[in-house]
Structure formats: C-alpha cells, structure tokens
Amino acid sequence: MASTAIPRLTATAPSSGPIQQVTVTVNDVPFTMQVEPRTLLVHFLRDSLGLTGTHIGCDTTHCGACTVLVDDTPVKSCTVLAVQANGRKVRTVEGLEANGKLHPVQEGFTVEHGLQCGFCTPGMMMTSVALLARNPNPSEEEIRRAISGNLCRCTGYMNIVKAIQHAAQAQSGASGGKP
Amino acid sequence: MTIHGGIGQSLQRKEDARLIRGKGNYVDDIQLPGMLYLDFTRSPYAHATIKAIRTEKALKLPGVLAVVTGKDLDAAKLAWMPTLMSDTQMVLPIDTVMFQGQEVAAVVGDSRYSAADGAAAVEIDYDPLPVVIDPFKALDPNAPIVRPDKPKKSNHIWHWEVGDQKGTEELLAKSATVVKQEFYLPRINVSSIETCGCVAAFDPMGRLTVWMTTQAPHAIRTVFALVSGIPENKIRIISPDLGGGFGGKVPVYPGYVVAVVAALTTGKPVKWVEDRMDNLLSSSFARDYHISAEIGATADGKLTALRVKTVADHGYTDAAANPSKFPAGLFHIITGSYPFEKAFVEVDGVYTNKPPGGIAYRCSFRVTEAAYAIERLVDILAHKIQMDPAEFRLKNFIPPSAFPYKSALGWTYDSGNYGGALHKAMEMIDYAGLRREQAEKRKRGELMGIGISSFTEIVGAGPSHTFDILGLKMFESCEIRIHPTGKVMARFGTKSQGQGHETTYSQILAEELGIPAENISIEEGDTDTAPYGLGTYASRSTPTAGAAAVIASRKIREKAQKIAAHLLEVSPNDVEWKDYKFQVKGVPEKSKTMADVAFAAYTNPAPGTEAGLEAVDYYDPPNMTYPFGSYVCVVDIDKGTGQVKVRRFVAVDDCGTIINPMIVEGQIHGGLNMGLAPALYEQISYDENGNMRGSSFLDYLVPTAVESPHWETGKTTTPSPHHPIGAKGVGESPTVGAPAAIVNAVIDALAPYGVTNIDIPIYPWKVWQVLHDKGVS
Numbered sequence: 001m002a003s004t005a006i007p008r009l010t011a012t013a014p015s016s017g018p019i020q021q022v023t024v025t026v027n028d029v030p031f032t033m034q035v036e037p038r039t040l041l042v043h044f045l046r047d048s049l050g051l052t053g054t055h056i057g058c059d060t061t062h063c064g065a066c067t068v069l070v071d072d073t074p075v076k077s078c079t080v081l082a083v084q085a086n087g088r089k090v091r092t093v094e095g096l097e098a099n100g101k102l103h104p105v106q107e108g109f110t111v112e113h114g115l116q117c118g119f120c121t122p123g124m125m126m127t128s129v130a131l132l133a134r135n136p137n138p139s140e141e142e143i144r145r146a147i148s149g150n151l152c153r154c155t156g157y158m159n160i161v162k163a164i165q166h167a168a169q170a171q172s173g174a175s176g177g178k179p
Numbered sequence: 180m181t182i183h184g185g186i187g188q189s190l191q192r193k194e195d196a197r198l199i200r201g202k203g204n205y206v207d208d209i210q211l212p213g214m215l216y217l218d219f220t221r222s223p224y225a226h227a228t229i230k231a232i233r234t235e236k237a238l239k240l241p242g243v244l245a246v247v248t249g250k251d252l253d254a255a256k257l258a259w260m261p262t263l264m265s266d267t268q269m270v271l272p273i274d275t276v277m278f279q280g281q282e283v284a285a286v287v288g289d290s291r292y293s294a295a296d297g298a299a300a301v302e303i304d305y306d307p308l309p310v311v312i313d314p315f316k317a318l319d320p321n322a323p324i325v326r327p328d329k330p331k332k333s334n335h336i337w338h339w340e341v342g343d344q345k346g347t348e349e350l351l352a353k354s355a356t357v358v359k360q361e362f363y364l365p366r367i368n369v370s371s372i373e374t375c376g377c378v379a380a381f382d383p384m385g386r387l388t389v390w391m392t393t394q395a396p397h398a399i400r401t402v403f404a405l406v407s408g409i410p411e412n413k414i415r416i417i418s419p420d421l422g423g424g425f426g427g428k429v430p431v432y433p434g435y436v437v438a439v440v441a442a443l444t445t446g447k448p449v450k451w452v453e454d455r456m457d458n459l460l461s462s463s464f465a466r467d468y469h470i471s472a473e474i475g476a477t478a479d480g481k482l483t484a485l486r487v488k489t490v491a492d493h494g495y496t497d498a499a500a501n502p503s504k505f506p507a508g509l510f511h512i513i514t515g516s517y518p519f520e521k522a523f524v525e526v527d528g529v530y531t532n533k534p535p536g537g538i539a540y541r542c543s544f545r546v547t548e549a550a551y552a553i554e555r556l557v558d559i560l561a562h563k564i565q566m567d568p569a570e571f572r573l574k575n576f577i578p579p580s581a582f583p584y585k586s587a588l589g590w591t592y593d594s595g596n597y598g599g600a601l602h603k604a605m606e607m608i609d610y611a612g613l614r615r616e617q618a619e620k621r622k623r624g625e626l627m628g629i630g631i632s633s634f635t636e637i638v639g640a641g642p643s644h645t646f647d648i649l650g651l652k653m654f655e656s657c658e659i660r661i662h663p664t665g666k667v668m669a670r671f672g673t674k675s676q677g678q679g680h681e682t683t684y685s686q687i688l689a690e691e692l693g694i695p696a697e698n699i700s701i702e703e704g705d706t707d708t709a710p711y712g713l714g715t716y717a718s719r720s721t722p723t724a725g726a727a728a729v730i731a732s733r734k735i736r737e738k739a740q741k742i743a744a745h746l747l748e749v750s751p752n753d754v755e756w757k758d759y760k761f762q763v764k765g766v767p768e769k770s771k772t773m774a775d776v777a778f779a780a781y782t783n784p785a786p787g788t789e790a791g792l793e794a795v796d797y798y799d800p801p802n803m804t805y806p807f808g809s810y811v812c813v814v815d816i817d818k819g820t821g822q823v824k825v826r827r828f829v830a831v832d833d834c835g836t837i838i839n840p841m842i843v844e845g846q847i848h849g850g851l852n853m854g855l856a857p858a859l860y861e862q863i864s865y866d867e868n869g870n871m872r873g874s875s876f877l878d879y880l881v882p883t884a885v886e887s888p889h890w891e892t893g894k895t896t897t898p899s900p901h902h903p904i905g906a907k908g909v910g911e912s913p914t915v916g917a918p919a920a921i922v923n924a925v926i927d928a929l930a931p932y933g934v935t936n937i938d939i940p941i942y943p944w945k946v947w948q949v950l951h952d953k954g955v956s
Contacts, residue, residue: 036292043291052208053201055422057372058455062876065372093201106199110191113845117677118198119205119373119422144884151876153372153423154677156848157884 022086026051027095035082041075042066044082045092053093053122057151064150067123068092074130076123076149093122096129104170105129105163114163116154124150128164136172138164180758184689184696186904189841193681193701203420206376207452209390214378215244217438217451218294220284220301221460222276225312225532225869226325227305229274232284237300242293244445246301247285247437249273260406260436262498263429263648264506266336267328268535269496270433276305277325277495278534279869280460285437287445310869314469314492314529325495325530336497336528339506342588347523350484354475358560363938364466364548366492366533366863367856368459369540370881371676373422375462376452377435379442387442388415391435394428394674395714398651400706402431407439418704424676425853426539429500429716430463459874463500464533464863465540467492468548474519474556480566482575485514485522485587487552492536493528499537500716501544502646502653508544511588512637515553516597516807518577522587532869541853541914543638543717550634554919558631558926559935567614568923569605572633573598583900590637592805596833599895601633601809604831607893608811621931626816628928631809632920638908639722639804648713654799655723656710657731659688661792663781665774667692667699669731672712673724674704678910679842680720684728686838687904691732693759693773710795718806718908721838722899727798729903734794739776742792745785746771804899804907808832810920816928818955821947823859823925830917831893835907844892846910851890854917856882862940 023032026049033048045051045068057065059078066078069091096103105128108114115121124147131138131146138146143164144157152160184190197203234246249271252258262268271282284301288294309323316322317334325334351357377391387409393399396416404411421428438451453462469490475483491507493499501508507526514522540547561571576597577584584592605611613629620627640646646653656672669688673680680703685696692699703709712724736756743761744751747769754761761776763769779785780792813827830851837843860880864872873879898905918939925941926934932953937945950956 038292046208047210047291050210051201052205053203055205055373056207056454057374057422058876060455060875060877063372063455063881093199097200102199109199110195113192113841115195115198116679116845116849117371117373117421117423118194118203119371119677121198122201125199140889144887148883148885151372151881151883153370153425153853153881154849155845156850156852156890157887158848158890159845160884 020083022082024082024085025089027091037081037083039082040078041080041082041085042077045077051092051094055119055122057119062151064127065120065123067126067150069126069130072130072133074127093125096125103129104167107170108163108166112159112162112166114155114160120150120152124152124160128167131164132168132171137168182689182693182695182759184686186686186690186838188686188839190682190686190696190839192679193685194679205373205420205422206378206390206392209378211378211380211448214448214450215287215289215441215445216291216294217434217441217449218286218288218298219282220286220298220303222279222281222283224276224305224307225279225310226308227276228308229272229276229283230304230306233302236302237286237297240293240296240300242289243286243297244289245287245441246297247271247441252440257436257440260431262496262535263500264497265503265649266497268498270436278532279871280534282433282461285441287441287449310532312531312533312865312867312869314490314531317529317531325532334530336493336530337506338525338527340525341511342523343521344523347484347486347521350521351473351475351486354483355478356560356564357473357475358556358563359473360556360559360936362470362472362552362555364468364470364551365939366464366467366536367540367861368462368464368863368879369425369427370879371423371425371427374453374455374458375428375432375434376450377438378448378450379438380448381442386413386415387439388417389435389439390417390419392421392428393418394424394676394716396674396704396706397672397711398648398713399431401651416706418674421674421676425541426465426500426716427462428676430498430538432462455876456874459879460871461534463498463538464494464536465538466548467536470548470552472552472556474560476560476564480564480571480574482517482519485519487513487524489526491526491528492531492533494533494536495530496535497528497537498535500539502640503648504645505544509637510545510549512546512590512635513549513553514586514588515550516577516633516635517575518581519587524588533865539716541850542911543640546637547915547918550915551919554632554634555922558923562930568631569601569610572601572631591802592635593802593899593901594897595635595805595807596895596897597633597807600807600831600833603893603895604809604811604829607831607891608827608829610811613813626818626928628814628816628924628926630812630920630922630924630927632916632923633809634807634916636806636912636915637803638718638806638911639800640717640719641803642801643799651713653713654797655719655727656712656795656797657724657727658710658795659731659735659793661735661773661777663778665694665698665777667694668702669699669728670702670709671724672710673715673720675715678720678846683721683838683842687725687728688732691729692735718911721906722804722902722908723798723800725906726800726903727796730798731794731796734796735792739773739792741788742776742779742785743771746775746779801901804835804902806832806834806907806909806912808912808916810916812920812924814921814924814928816925816946818950821943821945821950823941823946825855825888825921827891828888829891829893830913831895832909832912833895833897834909834912835896835898835902836905837896838906843909847892847913848890850910850913851917852882852887853914855887855921858918858921858939858941860886860940
C-alpha cells in the first residue's frame with residue numbers, strides 16, 4: 001500500500017521555481033533581494049536579512065510569534081509571502097528602539113515583567129504597538145482581545161496586560177487607563 | 180541594611196535587555212557558513228511495517244543532498260537509543276513504525292525549503308498492522324504486541340507499588356465513609372512557543388558542538404557520548420536562550436541524533452528545527468494517567484486511608500523523564516496535605532501505539548496527577564458527608580506542629596502551614612460571602628461553583644541517596660570566580676528557559692558576597708564552561724543550584740576572611756562578616772569589602788594563602804522541599820451552552836523564602852495558566868486507528884489572553900528548614916494546584932444535580948450533556 005507523507009505546510013513547490021526580485025523597506029532601510037516566490041516573509045526577514053528577533057512558533061498563523069507590521073498593520077509573517085511585502089514598509093522588533101531609547105512598549109514589558117522566555121515577546125510587542133496606535137487608552141478587556149492572536153506560554157498574560165497599560169500611560173502621559 | 184539586588188527585592192530582569200530588543204539567541208537564530216537543513220518524512224500510520232523506502236525522486240530535487248533511513252543508521256548501530264528510563268527508543272525505524280507522525284526518513288537539503296521538498300518526495304510503502312490505542316485493551320492477553328523486540332511478550336511494561344496494602348484495605352473496610360472515583364488525566368503537550376531543534380557541527384579536529392533546545396545539557400552530553408562512542412571531551416552541548424521548556428526539552432529526540440549523524444557524514448553544520456505539527460505529533464507528552472482512587476473517613480469526618488490504582492499509558496516506549504528509582508515519578512506524594520494513617524498506591528505502565536509519553540508539563544514527576552486526584556477526592560468526600568470542603572480540609576490538614584512529617588508513603592515533608600494558606604485565601608476571596616451568594620443563586624436556579632485546592636508539592640530533586648537519572652546523582656552545581664576588580668562570573672549546571680536565573684542567582688550571590696547584583700554575571704548552558712549539573716526541570720533550580728550558590732559563596736567568604744584579616748592586620752578570628760563587609764569585631768569602622776579582598780587576592784594575598792578567589796560547590800540536598808498553597812476558584816456556568824467562566828481565582832502560595840517577588844509572581848501567573856489549560860482546554864487524543872485528532876493550535880487549545888482569568892495572588896512564608904536560605908521552588912506549584920480548584924468549582928456548581936465528576940478538559944459540551952441528562956434547562 002503506497003502512501004504519501006503528511007502534507008507539509010512549508011513544501012508546496014519544487015525549489016526550481018522562478019526567482020523574483022523584491023524591494024522591502026525594513027525598519028526604514030530598503031533591501032532589494034532575489035527570492036523564490038514561495039519564500040515566506042518571516043524567512044526573508046530571519047534568513048536573508050538576519051533579523052532573527054522575529055520568531056517562528058507554529059507556521060499556521062495561530063501563535064503570533066512572527067507578528068510584524070506591514071505598512072503599520074500587524075501581520076503574521078509566517079503566512080505572508082516575501083513578494084507580498086514588495087514595495088511595502090515592514091517594521092520588526094529590531095526597529096522599535098530609536099536613538100538609543102526604548103519604545104514605551106519595550107519599557108513596559110521590562111518594568112512590568114511582561115516576558116519570561118522572551119520567545120513570544122517580539123510578536124506580542126508588535127501587536128501592542130499596533131493596538132496603541134489605533135487605541136491609545138485601551139481597557140484590560142480591549143487589550144486581552146487585541147493580543148488574543150498572540151500566544152504566550154509563560155506569563156499567564158497578566159503582566160503583558162500591565163505592560164501594555166504601562167506603555168499606554170507613558171505614550172499618552174495620562175494618569176490612568178480605562179478600568 | 181540591604182545590598183542592591185539582594186534577596187527579597189523585585190529587581191528588574193537582566194535577561195530582558197536582550198530579549199526585548201529581539202537580540203536573544205535561540206537555536207533557530209544560529210546561522211553557520213555552509214549550514215545544511217534537516218527535515219523528516221513522517222508516518223501516516225500508527226502501526227505498520229515498512230515495505231520499501233524509495234528516495235530517488237527526493238534525491239533528484241534541487242538542493243536535496245541526502246536521505247537517511249533507519250537501515251542506514253542500523254549499519255552504524257544508531258537506529259535505536261536509550262530513553263532516560265532505560266527503555267529503548269527508535270531514532271529511525273528499521274522496519275516498523277510505532278505511531279502516527281513518527282520520523283521515518285531524514286532528508287538533508289541546502290535550505291529549509293529543499294529539505295522539506297525532499298521530505299515530501301520520499302516514497303514509502305507500508306503494510307498497516309493492528310493498532311493498540313486504549314491502554315486497558317492493550318493489557319488484554321490477546322492484544323497485538325506493540326514491542327515484539329522485548330523479551331516480555333506483553334504490552335505491560337512495569338508494575339510499581341508503594342505502601343501498606345493490607346493495612347490500607349483493613350482501614351478502608353472499617354471507615355464509616357468511603358468514596359471512590361475514577362479520573363482520567365489525558366495526554367497533553369507542553370507546547371513551548373519555541374519548538375525543539377538543534378544545530379550540529381564538527382570542527383576540523385573532529386570535535387562536536389551541538390546547540391540544542393535542552394534543559395539538561397550536561398546529562399545530554401554524557402548520553403551522547405555513551406550512545407555515539409564519541410569521547411565526552413570531544414562533545415560540547417550549548418543550550419542557548421530557550422523559548423520555554425516546561426519539561427518538553429528534557430528528552431533526547433531523534434532529530435538531535437540524526438542532525439549529528441548528518442553533520443558527521445556531510446562534514447557540514449546541520450540544523451534541525453521542528454515545525455508545530457512535528458512538535459505536536461512526536462515530541463514527548465505528559466500525563467495519560469487513568470487513576471482509580473478511594474479514600475475513607477471516620478464518622479466524625481477524619482480521613483483514614485487512601486488506595487490508588489493507576490494505568491499509565493507511555494506510548495510505544497517509556498521515555499519518561501523521572502528519577503530512575505521512580506517509574507511513576509513522585510506520584511506517591513498523593514497523600515497530599517492530609518495525615519492518612521495508611522495508604523497504598525500501585526501503577527502499571529503500558530505500551531500503546533502513541534508517541535513516547537510521561538514527561539513533565541510544568542510539573543515535577545507526576546505531582547499534578549497526584550495533587551489532582553487527592554484534592555478532587557477530598558472534595559467528593561466532603562460533599563458526600565455534607566461538610567463544607569474548606570471546613571473538611573481545615574479539620575484534616577497535617578498540623579504545623581507535626582513537621583517534619585513522615586507521610587504514609589514514605590516522604591518526610593520538611594515544613595508546612597496548610598491552614599494558614601487556606602485561611603488567607605478564604606479571606607482574600609471572601610469565602611463566606613461567596614457561599615451566601617451561591618445559596619441565593621441556587622434559589623434562582625443559577626449555576627455558580629466554588630472550588631478549593633490545598634495542594635502539597637514536592638520539588639528540588641534530589642538527595643543522592645534516592646535520586647538519580649541513569650545513575651547520575653541529582654546534585655546541582657555552582658562555580659564562582661571573583662575577578663581582581665571585584666566583579667563576579669558565576670556558572671551553573673542548570674539552564675533557564677524563561678525563569679530568570681540570571682537575575683535570581685545574581686541576587687543570591689549579591690546577598691551572600693556583598694557585591695551588587697549588577698556586578699555579577701551568570702552563565703548557564705555551555706558544557707565547556709559550566710560545572711556539571713543535572714539541569715532545570717521539576718522546580719529544582721532554586722532548591723538545588725540556589726543552595727549551591729549559597730554554599731559556594733560561603734566557601735569564598737571563608738577564604739576571603741583570611742585575606743581580610745591580613746589586610747586589616749588582625750587575626751582571622753577577630754574578623755566578622757557583617758553588613759556585607761568584613762569588620763574587625765567591635766570596630767566597625769575598620770573593615771574591608773569583598774571587592775577590596777578580591778583585589779588583594781590577586782595582588783597581595785595573605786602569606787601562605789593561595790592566590791585567586793574562586794569556589795565551586797556540588798550541592799547534594801538533604802531532603803526535597805515541599806512548597807504548598809491553597810487556591811480558591813469561583814466559576815459561573817451558562818446553563819444554555821455549558822460554558823464555564825472562571826470569574827475569580829485566588830492563589831495563595833508558600834514557596835518559602837522569596838528571592839525576587841516580581842519573578843515569583845510571574846512564575847505563579849504562568850503556572851496558573853498551565854493549570855487552567857488542561858482543566859478546560861487542552862487534550863491530545865487519538866481515534867481507534869491511532870490518528871491524532873488535531874496537530875495544530877487550531878485544535879490544541881493553548882489558552883489566549885481572552886480565556887485566561889485575571890489571577891489574584893497572595894503568599895504565606897514558611898521557609899524550608901534544610902535549605903541554606905529557606906527557599907523551596909515555585910514554578911510548578913500553580914500547575915499542580917490549579918486544575919483541582921477549577922474542577923472542584925465546576926462540580927460544586929453542579930452538585931445539587933448529583934454530579935460528582937466530569938473528566939478534564941471540561942469542554943462546554945460535556946457540561947451541557949450532563950445538564951441535559953439531568954433534565955436541567
């Protein structure tokens with residue numbers, strides 16, 4: 001009885017496919033590279049550009065460890081092709097710190113102990129950045145909903161919520177968030 | 180007087196500086212020149228004979244360099260390897276696959292993509308064999324034999340028992356009330372967000388370096404040396420930053436071994452990293468315990484005896500990560516927080532056509548299974564005699580005056596104050612008020628439940644007279660070097676997976692050496708530099724390595740005192756260590772700091788004193804530590820859907836002396852989530868053909884921030900009397916204690932309808948079915 005293997009999510013076409021040129025602006029720096037059309041954005045960032053701060057946790061869009069911003073919108077880069085990012089601006093965790101100053105979200109995660117193993121953290125922070133851009137003063141409920149596409153196995157999410165509240169306060173200068 | 184970063188301070192974590200910048204160094208971040216990639220073709224069958232493996236198509240694909248099969252490995256006597264429980268496990272199968280998703284052929288490619296292409300193109304012919312999935316059916320004399328290679332022609336692996344069978348049976352027969360319940364704790368997977376992987380590379384001198392997702396790098400090095408024949412001095416295991424571990428990164432996986440073989444045969448570095456489906460299909464599982472347990476009580480509600488019979492499903496090999504003498508781990512902590520006069524526990528290990536199971540899920544050695552069973556049983560008995568479950572526990576707890584307490588199954592609990600923790604939790608949550616609210620709601624037909632769990636943990640493995648893994652005693656190590664400028668490098672045999680060891684150990688050393696934490700660097704995970712240790716799992720690091728840090732520091736202080744005396748021109752007996760300095764007794768203004776002494780140790784050591792300021796300690800704990808806690812959970816149940824909502828959850832933990840309160844609280848939050856998960860969401864199950872139901876996070880429901888409650892924490896402090904600073908370990912306590920609190924709350928809500936048990940995970944449909952069957956609308 002012959003059988004094929006369990007389908008592989010990462011193997012959809014032979015690697016002899018055409019090579020395509022893409023130009024992606026990552027953390028304000030334009031990169032022009034030759035890629036296979038099937039190259040995932042996360043592999044482009046990690047393997048081609050060496051930006052290993054963006055992690056891979058599931059390959060199936062569930063865990064969110066690979067979340068980056070494409071034109072300021074959070075996407076899971078394990079299910080976006082590099083060619084789809086052609087001509088766009090990508091922001092990764094490496095692009096959060098500016099002029100030697102941590103982003104308020106990075107500050108919040110440290111001060112509130114919002115990370116343990118740190119593997120989900122870059123994706124979690126990118127989702128948080130996008131949340132605070134559209135809702136500068138989110139409630140706990142809104143924060144929990146916003147990060148529900150990012151799995152964390154270490155923290156129980158309590159201190160991640162606090163970290164985002166901390167960042168919200170730092171960004172807005174307000175004295176407190178919604179209850 | 181305190182020192183910056185000393186014990187008891189919520190010091191911000193040292194690790195965070197790199198991790199929040201995306202500058203951590205995880206295994207998949209390692210890129211070496213010319214590196215190749217490994218991927219596997221996996222079995223679609225749970226049990227089948229391999230008739231043929233055809234590799235031609237795969238080898239023709241661009242970038243595919245080699246395909247390795249079990250027969251290739253067999254020629255090098257590497258097709259099988261030992262498990263940590265002295266069983267045997269396939270690296271790659273020679274002729275028979277044992278579970279769905281098992282690695283069958285390994286493909287080496289020049290990129291991740293070409294390796295995956297190759298794995299998809301390997302053609303394998305199988306003849307399916309009868310599948311054994313149910314461990315009870317596996318014990319049927321006519322069941323197909325999973326392991327015909329074994330001398331014993333049966334699926335029964337081992338029988339283990341402890342306690343007084345006759346005495347227990349007699350006492351149960353005399354007990355006024357006896358309750359018996361069966362519990363199934365299903366298979367679950369730790370699902371660290373980082374999967375398992377490695378990079379293997381040989382240098383030109385034939386020395387092997389493996390960067391590996393391992394919680395126990397030294398033990399792995401020794402196992403690799405024994406299995407491969409490579410001399411141990413020519414193997415270096417480096418465990419870099421780990422993206423979670425929880426026990427899942429203790430075992431040796433086939434991918435590690437094949438990556439080394441591939442690196443050896445190709446002469447190039449080889450990387451293997453699982454994807455999530457690989458991880459869920461084939462990495463080690465936890466639990467899968469079928470427990471039948473009964474307890475008795477006297478007419479006035481005092482617990483008498485406990486009897487437990489358990490069938491443990493280990494999959495096709497016993498690859499548990501237990502201390503060697505304990506095939507069922509520390510399951511005999513099952514007498515819990517209660518002074519049972521008699522107890523008897525038996526466990527039978529069984530083979531089935533599933534991946535190897537029996538490792539931890541953020542819980543040391545079967546303690547969750549034990550805590551769950553006893554805390555559920557106590558509730559069932561309290562309900563049966565119509566006593567409040569809090570009152571019943573308070574009436575039965577081992578009293579503080581009884582410690583050290585020798586349990587009926589042989590453990591000597593070091594310390595405890597169980598009533599203190601429960602009273603505090605009840606106060607924090609307003610237990611009496613909740614019971615009044617519940618009574619009101621019951622009148623209105625609303626489903627609200629309150630559940631308690633007052634667990635006893637056992638961590639810090641362990642004393643060498645009892646604890647070893649493959650003969651390696653379970654000591655733990657710390658090596659400290661103080662540099663001339665008073666800065667410290669300390670290395671440990673443990674390996675953090677997110678627990679924050681770099682911070683916690685720095686704080687212990689700061690306290691003991693009088694050197695601020697920012698001047699202390701911590702290293703773990705590199706077997707070339709760290710002293711030998713058994714690694715981090717089972718909440719053992721603070722109880723063992725933390726103690727080694729204290730003892731090594733005190734060895735340094737002993738030598739430093741002589742140097743300080745030399746500098747102060749007095750006799751060493753006239754010098755004392757006070758306020759983090761060496762002072763002339765009675766003359767505090769005449770003093771030397773540890774930094775002063777360190778400088779002198781290299782520039783002006785006392786006559787007759789060896790230069791340098793270093794120490795190493797291999798700590799052999801005199802006993803386990805016994806953290807405990809009391810949790811109270813409130814749930815509301817939707818009668819229409821069966822949905823359980825955890826409204827409140829108060830966790831009072833007692834882990835002895837707390838080194839960093841912020842880190843401890845973080846550990847408790849995370850542990851509670853990993854108690855919630857199996858109670859309500861996570862299960863790995865198989866159909867009768869051995870097909871895994873669900874091998875992605877679409878089906879395996881790791882809780883998100885939305886399902887996770889707002890945890891409320893509290894503490895009591897009962898220091899361990901035998902640990903040098905009284906610490907006990909905490910990472911796993913909440914995972915051990917939380918499931919019973921949640922389930923007890925659900926059952927409490929349903930108790931008016933005569934419900935005594937629902938097996939976890941308590942999915943809404945299970946509750947709905949029970950309500951439907953009882954005619955509740």
